Amino acid sequence: MILGPSNVGGKIETSFLIITAACVVLLIAVTATMLAFIWRYRRARSPVAEDVEEKLGLEIVLTVLPTVLVLGMFYFGWVDFDYIRNPPKDAMPIDVIARQWSWSFKYQNGRQTDTLRVPVGEPVKLIMTSEDVTHSFFIPAYRIKEDCVPGLKTHLWFNADQTGTFDIFCTEYCGLGHSHMRAKLIAMPAADFQKWYGTKEEAEGGSKGLELLQAKGCLGCHTTDGARKVGPTFRGLYGGKVTVTTNAKERTITADEAYLERSVRDPGADVVKGFPNIMPKLPVSDEELREIVGYLETLGQDDDHARRNGHAAHD
Ligand SMILES: [Cu+2]
Numbered sequence: 001m002i003l004g005p006s007n008v009g010g011k012i013e014t015s016f017l018i019i020t021a022a023c024v025v026l027l028i029a030v031t032a033t034m035l036a037f038i039w040r041y042r043r044a045r046s047p048v049a050e051d052v053e054e055k056l057g058l059e060i061v062l063t064v065l066p067t068v069l070v071l072g073m074f075y076f077g078w079v080d081f082d083y084i085r086n087p088p089k090d091a092m093p094i095d096v097i098a099r100q101w102s103w104s105f106k107y108q109n110g111r112q113t114d115t116l117r118v119p120v121g122e123p124v125k126l127i128m129t130s131e132d133v134t135h136s137f138f139i140p141a142y143r144i145k146e147d148c149v150p151g152l153k154t155h156l157w158f159n160a161d162q163t164g165t166f167d168i169f170c171t172e173y174c175g176l177g178h179s180h181m182r183a184k185l186i187a188m189p190a191a192d193f194q195k196w197y198g199t200k201e202e203a204e205g206g207s208k209g210l211e212l213l214q215a216k217g218c219l220g221c222h223t224t225d226g227a228r229k230v231g232p233t234f235r236g237l238y239g240g241k242v243t244v245t246t247n248a249k250e251r252t253i254t255a256d257e258a259y260l261e262r263s264v265r266d267p268g269a270d271v272v273k274g275f276p277n278i279m280p281k282l283p284v285s286d287e288e289l290r291e292i293v294g295y296l297e298t299l300g301q302d303d304d305h306a307r308r309n310g311h312a313a314h315d
Contacts, residue, residue: 091125135172169182
C-alpha cells in the first residue's frame with residue numbers, strides 16, 4: 001500500500017501500479033515470445049509449413065492465465081472502487097457548490113468559504129452540486145474526481161493523511177472562465193481545524209462584505225489586491241473612472257454605488273473595456289449587496305491600480 005497525501009490517493013496509486021506492472025510483464029512476455037518465434041520459424045530453417053496439432057494443455061493454459069490475470073485486475077479495481085464510493089458513517093459532511101466560475105464550500109455550522117479546509121486524519125464527505133452547468137471537481141494530489149451536476153447531488157470522500165495545500169480544479173469545460181475555476185484544499189492539523197471551524201473569525205478587517213465576496217465565489221474572478229484575473233480587480237475601483245460598453249456604445253463613467261450595484265444585479269449592462277461579458281448573475285439579497293458595495297468602497301480609489309486594471313486614467 002502506497003502512502004499518499006490522502007487514503008484514497010494511495011489506494012488508486014496501488015491499483016494503478018499493479019495494473020501497470022501486469023501490463024509490463026505481459027508486454028515483455030509477448031514480445032519475447034514473438035522474437036523467439038521469428039527466430040525459431042525463420043524461412044531458412046523451416047522452408048515448408050508444418051501442420052500444427054491441437055494441444056489441449058496449451059489451450060487451457062492460454063485461456064486460464066489471461067482470465068486469472070484480468071479477474072485479478074478487476075478484483076483490485078473493484079475493492080478500491082467500493083471503498084472509494086462508500087464514505088464511512090462518521091465522515092464530516094461539507095457541501096460543495098460549483099458555479100461559473102468558482103467553488104463554494106459550506107460547513108455544517110453554516111460557515112461558507114472559497115477554500116476547502118479539512119482536518120488531517122478525519123474522514124470528510126463532499127456533497128456536491130452545481131448552480132448552473134456541469135462542472136467536475138478534481139483534487140489531482142488525491143486522485144479523486146467527480147462531476148457536479150445541476151439538480152443532482154454527487155459525492156466524494158477522503159481522509160487527508162498529511163497536512164498541506166493542494167490544488168482543486170474544474171475538469172469539465174464549463175465556459176470562458178473555466179481555466180480560472182480553481183480553489184485550494186488546505187489539510188490542517190485537527191486541533192488547528194477545530195479552532196478555525198469553531199471561531200467565527202472575521203475576514204481581513206472584520207468585513208462582512210469580504211466574507212460575502214468569498215462565500216459567493218466572486219474572488220474566483222476578481223481580486224482585492226489589484227491583480228487582474230478574469231474580471232477587473234476591486235482594488236481602486238470605487239470612485240474611479242471606468243470605461244464600459246453599454247448597449248454596444250463605449251462610455252466612461254464613474255464607479256459609484258449605483259454602478260457597482262448594477263454590475264452585480266445585471267452584469268451584462270455595463271461591460272468593462274478589456275474584459276469579456278461572462279459574469280453570471282448571482283443570487284444576492286439587497287442586504288448582502290449593501291454589505292458588498294460597502295466593502296468595495298473601502299478598497300477605495302487608487303489611480304495606479306485603476307490604470308493597470310484597464311480603467312481609464314484620470315488625466
Ligand atoms: Cu467548471
